[in-house]
Amino acid sequence: MGTKAKAGQLPYQLIALDVDGTLVEAGCGCARPAVQRAVRAVQALGAKVVIASGRCQFAAVDPKVLGGIRPDYAVCAGGAQLMDAAGRELFARTLTPEQMYALVDFCENYGHELAFSFSDHYYVYIGYEAVAEHYRALAEHAEFIRDGEDQDRHLQSMPYAAFCHMPAAQAAAFGRLYGHLGLRFVPYAPDWYDVCQAGLTKASGLAALLDRLGLSASGMLAMGDAENDLEMLKMAGLGVAMGNAAPLAKAAADRIAPDVKQDGAAILLDEVFGLGLGLAPAAGTGQAAPGGGEGAAL
Numbered sequence: 001m002g003t004k005a006k007a008g009q010l011p012y013q014l015i016a017l018d019v020d021g022t023l024v025e026a027g028c029g030c031a032r033p034a035v036q037r038a039v040r041a042v043q044a045l046g047a048k049v050v051i052a053s054g055r056c057q058f059a060a061v062d063p064k065v066l067g068g069i070r071p072d073y074a075v076c077a078g079g080a081q082l083m084d085a086a087g088r089e090l091f092a093r094t095l096t097p098e099q100m101y102a103l104v105d106f107c108e109n110y111g112h113e114l115a116f117s118f119s120d121h122y123y124v125y126i127g128y129e130a131v132a133e134h135y136r137a138l139a140e141h142a143e144f145i146r147d148g149e150d151q152d153r154h155l156q157s158m159p160y161a162a163f164c165h166m167p168a169a170q171a172a173a174f175g176r177l178y179g180h181l182g183l184r185f186v187p188y189a190p191d192w193y194d195v196c197q198a199g200l201t202k203a204s205g206l207a208a209l210l211d212r213l214g215l216s217a218s219g220m221l222a223m224g225d226a227e228n229d230l231e232m233l234k235m236a237g238l239g240v241a242m243g244n245a246a247p248l249a250k251a252a253a254d255r256i257a258p259d260v261k262q263d264g265a266a267i268l269l270d271e272v273f274g275l276g277l278g279l280a281p282a283a284g285t286g287q288a289a290p291g292g293g294e295g296a297a298l
Contacts, residue, residue, distance in 0.1 A: 010045060010046060010047055010273070011221075011238075011272055011273065012047060012219055012220060012221040012237060012238060012272070013046075013047055013048065013215055013219040013220070014047065014048050014050060014206075014209075014210065014213070014215055014219060014220040014221070015039075015042055015047050015048070015049050015050065015220070015221050015222075015223075015269070016050045016051075016052045016075070016202070016206055016220060016221070016222040016223070016232055016236065017039070017049065017050070017051055017052060017071075017222075017223050017265065018052055018053060018202075018223060018224035018225060018226070018229055019031075019051060019053040019055060019060055019065065019066075020053070020054075020055075020138070020139060020188075020225075020226075021224075021225035021226060021242060021244060021245070021260055022223050022224055022225050022242055022260060022265055023035050023039075023066070023069070023260075023265055024065060024139075024260070025260050025261055026138055026139075027137060027138065027139075027140060028140065029064065029065065029139065029140030029141060030064060030065060030066070030067050031065070031066050031067045031069055032260075032263055032266070033067070034263040034266040034277075034279065035069075035263055035265045035266045036066070036067045036068045036069050037068075037266065037277065038263075038265065038266035038269040038270055038275060038277060038279070039069045039265075039266075039269065040068060040069065041269070041273070041275045041277065042269050042273050042275070043070075043072070045273060047273075048072040048073065048213070049069070049071045049072050049073075050071060050072065050073045050074065050075060050206065050209065051066070051069075051071045051073075051074040051075070051076070052074075052075040052202040052205070052206060052222070052224070052229075052232055053074070053075070053076055053078075053202075054077065054078045054161075054163075054186075054188060054194045054202075054226075054228050055076060055077070055117075056076050056077050056081065056117040056118070056119070056122070056160060056161075057074060057076045057077075057081055057083050057087065057119075058119075058120060058121065058144065059122070059139075059141065059144045060074055060076045061074050061076075061083070061087075062141070064141060065139075065141065070085070071085065072084075072085050073085065073090075073209055075202050075205030075206055075209065076160075076205075077117050077160035077161045077196075078161055078186070078194055078196040078200060078201065078202060078228055079196065079200035079201045079202050079203070079204045079205040080092065080093050080094070080117075080160035080161055080196065080197065080200050080205075081160055081205075082205050082208055082209060090208075090209075090212070091205070091208055092160070093160070093197065093200060094157070094158035094159060094160055095116075095158055095159050095160070095161065095162070095197065096158075096181075097154075097158070098181060099181050099182075099183055099197070100116070100154060100158065100159065100162075102174075102177075102178045102181055102183075103162055103164070103174075103183075103195065104125055104126070104151065106174050106177070106178070107125075107126050107164060107166070108126060110166070110170060111126075112126065112127075112164055112165055112166040112170065113126055113127030113130050113131050113134075113164060113165040114126040114127065114162060114163075114164045114165075115131050115145070115148070115162065115163055115164070116148070116153070116154070116159035116161075116162045117159050117160045117161045117162065117163070118153055118154075118156075118157065118159045118160070119157060119160075121144055121145065121146040122135070122144055122145050122146065122163075123146045123147075123148025123153040123159075124145060124146070124147060124148050124149065125148050125149060125151050126149070127165070128145075128147045128148075128149055130165070131145065131165070132145045134165070134189075134192065138189065161194060161195060161196050161197075162194075162195040163188075163192065163193060163194050163195060164192070164193055164195060165191055165192050165193075166191060166193070167191055168187075168191070171185040171193055182197060182198035182199075183195055183196070183197060183198065184196050184197070184198055186227055186228045187227055188226050188227070188228060194228060201228070201231040201232070202224075202228060202229060202231060202232040203231030203232040203234070203235045204231075206220065206222070206232055206235070207235070216237075217235045217236060217237060218237040219237055220235075220236045220237050220238075221236060221237065221238045221240065221272065222235070222236035222238070222239050222240065223240040223241075223242065223257065223265055223268065224240075224241065224242070224245070224249060225241060225242040225244055225245035225246065225249055225260070226245070226246055226249060227246055227248055227249065229241075229245075229249050229252075230248060230249060230252045233249060233252040233253045233254075234252050236254075238254050238255065238272070239252060239253045239254045239255075240253055240254065240255050240256070240257050240268055241253035241255075241256050241257070242256075242257050242258075242259060242260050242264050242265070243256060243257060243258045243259035243260075243262070243264055244259045244260050244261070244264075255268070263279065266279055267279045
C-alpha cells in the first residue's frame with residue numbers, strides 16, 4: 001500500500017501476535033522499539049491487537065515484556081486464558097487434579113524438570129534451579145519464576161498449564177501411559193515442552209474472541225514462530241511466520257516475515273497496513289511461504 005489505510009478500510013481488523021520469537025528476541029526480555037511503534041500505529045488505525053502466547057497473563061502482557069504495546073485482548077497459557085485489556089478473564093480453564101498429579105508423578109519418577117502456570121507466577125515443582133536458569137536465558141525475566149518444590153501452590157488454585165524438560169521419547173512415553181487424560185506436549189525449545197489440555201490452542205482462544213467481537217477469521221492477521229502457533233497461522237486470513245520460525249510454522253504460514261532480530265513483525269505490519277514507517281527488510285529476507293496462500297514477498 002502506498003497510503004495509510006483508513007479505519008473503515010483496514011485489510012485486517014484483528015492482529016494476533018505471539019511474544020517469544022515474534023515480538024521479543026530470545027534473551028532480550030522486551031519487544032524491540034520498532035515493533036512497539038508499529039503495533040501502536042496499527043492500533044491507531046482501529047485494528048484490535050491480541051497477544052497470543054504460551055505464557056500466562058502475568059508474563060505475557062507485563063510492560064517489562066511488551067514495552068509500549070498495550071493489547072486490547074490476550075490469549076494466554078496456550079489458549080487456557082482469554083483476557084481483556086483490564087486483565088479480566090473472559091474465559092479460563094485449568095488442569096484437573098488428575099492431570100496435574102500424573103505430570104508430577106511421572107516427572108518425579110524420571111527426574112524431569114516440571115513447572116506449572118498459575119495465576120500469579122510459574123511455580124517449579126521439580127528442578128527449580130534448572131528451570132530458573134532456562135527461563136532466564138530464554139525470556140530474561142526470572143522474577144516470573146517461583147520455587148514451588150514444596151508442591152503446595154495448587155492447594156490455593158489449579159494451574160492453567162505446565163512446562164517441562166524431557167527427551168522426546170519420554171514425552172511419548174507419558175502419552176502412552178496417560179493418553180486418556182488428554183494432555184498435549186508441544187515443543188518450544190529442544191527437549192522443552194508446553195503441556196496443555198487437548199482442545200485448547202491459541203486458535204481456540206482466538207476463535208472464542210472472534211465470535212465475541214462478531215468478526216471472522218478471514219479478517220485476522222496472525223504472526224508466530226513456533227509449533228504452538230500452527231493452528232492460529234492456519235486459521236488466520238493472513239498467517240505470517242517469522243524468518244526465525246520453526247519449519248512447521250513456516251509451512252503453515254501464508255507469508256514469511258524477516259527475522260525477529262531484524263524487526264520482522266514491524267516490517268510486516270508497515271507493509272501490510274501502509275504505516276509509512278519507512279521500514280524495509282534486509283537483503284535476502286521476506287519471502288513467500290512454501291505453498292502459502294498469498295505468497296507475496298515483503
